[in-house]
Every structure is written in structure tokens, then in C-alpha cells.
Amino acid sequence: GENVEQHPSTLSVQEGDSAVIKCTYSDSASNYFPWYKQELGKRPQLIIDIRSNVGEKKDQRIAVTLNKTAKHFSLHITETQPEDSAVYFCAENAGGTSYGKLTFGQGTILTVHP
């Protein structure tokens, strides 16, 4: 079945530094890779996603890269700010008969120190 490994489990950075979170997946049919941000006690919010036909996507300070050959994708946050502190989850959607099903990583607790 599908499996998503996410690292690191915790990440602490100084304000202004960059943060990188990596995920690996096992299903070669996976074709959609979203990242969600979840603040304490709140709902997960989609912050960026990438499809399998694209290698990189950027949105202001956030970028996602995908390496389909190696089956891994990464979230990059530049110029981090204290409000970036949250739990970040990667996920993958294999499509086909599993179209609606997102398989999530275990999450990364990001702390940005002022």
C-alpha cells in the first residue's frame, strides 16, 4: 500500500533562515503532492501542491520540488518568520481507483525563533 515518510519530525530555525522538509513515497502511481500547514488547534490548510508532470513550483517564500525518479518531494520555506511556526504535513494521492484518498506523512513541527 501507499506509504509516506516525512523528515525531520521537528525543525527549529532562526527567523530569516530557510527551512526544508522532505518526504519520500513508495507508490510509483502517485501523481499529486500537496503540503498542508496546521497551526495548533486549527484545521489543516493547503499551502502549496505539485503535480507529477512538474519538477518545481514556487509561491512567494514557499517552494516545492519533486523528484519522481527518486520518489521524493520537498518543501522549502525561505526567509522564515515566527508565523511560519506550525506543523507541516506532506501527502500524496495516487489517483486512479485511489483518486480521493490522500496518504499523509507524520508531520514536521517547525519552530521559528525570533
Add this chain to the structure above:
Amino acid sequence: GAGVSQSPSNKVTEKGKDVELRCDPISGHTALYWYRQSLGQGLEFLIYFQGNSAPDKSGLPSDRFSAERTGGSVSTLTIQRTQQEDSAVYLCASSWTSGGSLSYEQYFGPGTRLTVT
């Protein structure tokens, strides 16, 4: 417009009791999903509804769990004979369809925190 809503926000129940959790998806969204999030863990897929198709129940952990979606909108997740290991946050999400194609993007509700004592 209004986002996905869920009720109740918190539910405390005794072991062995049945509970019902409700989800109101974003108006017009045809797909609805249920996930479970245990403390400090990622989200675990439970069940998925899309239009009039048979739901994908592959994530339900036991036959004590069931869900229905009435009129293609509101959904209810029912847990019978609750156990302490059922304690978690239950999240609902929905997706839209455009031109006959389902969007991959899922929008989440605030969740229901279930505590089984």
C-alpha cells in the same frame, strides 16, 4: 463562501456508547472525505464519497465505524460501541468538480475532538 463545517467541535463520551459526527461540506463540492488525527500524528484516511458512486470505505478501521452522505451534501460518521482508542480528532474535507473532473485539492473542516472515557 462558507468553508467546511463540523459539529460538534468537542464530544466526550463513555466507552461503549455510540456517537455521531456531522460534516457540512462547501456548497457545490461533490467529494467528501473523512480523516482521523490521533494526538501528535498525521491524518489517517477513513472514507471517501464522490457524487453518486459507492463510497471508498477502505480506511475504516473496524465495522464499528460507518458513514453516510445524504442528498449528496451533509455526511454523518457514526462510531458504535466506542473504545478509548477511538479518541482522536475527526476531520472532514471536501473537493470540487469542474468540467467533470474532480479537483485534487481538499479543504478541511475544523474537526471534532472525540474523547472516550
